[in-house]
Amino acid sequence: MPTYSTKLNLPKPLGNENFTRAKYNELIDAIDAKAGATSGLAQLGADGKVPPTQLPTLASTATDITVTDTANYYTSTNVEGALSELGQTLNGTRANLVATAQALGVM
Structure with missing residues (x-):
């Protein structure tokens, strides 16, 4: 059973286990699931910036x-x-x- 990262709860390979293609794909899928999700990773727009829809509401005046x-x-x-x-x-x-x-x- 894999361990998980503390911040994003992503799977980590066990101890000296080889990082196989399947493990790599599992990690990529887990990152993709976190991207754009609440309390997950922000996605970047075509301009390389985080879209305003993924930013918290701030006081504007x-x-x-x-x-x-x-x-x-x-x-x-x-x-x-x-x-x-x-x-x-x-x-x-x-x-x-x-x-x-x-x-x-x-x-």
Whole structure:
């Protein structure tokens, strides 16, 4: 009885067993069965890219993204404004870290 790969559950030849044409065909059939299947392998289109139908749905605009500000750090009511405020906060934190590192002589 063959063992199977952990990621795609494809058959693997046993120990020192010769990799016969039948085993090769069994492996190819197993790969083909996984191609294009849910949680399987994505197939490539004629352009060499994964077709959009095999990609997960992603947020396409900022209006599709929700920012939860449970600590009320931000004053903006929209995503773009909150991200801008977050960027300013991170930039200020970076400046403080650089100044501290320079004062300690580690930078």
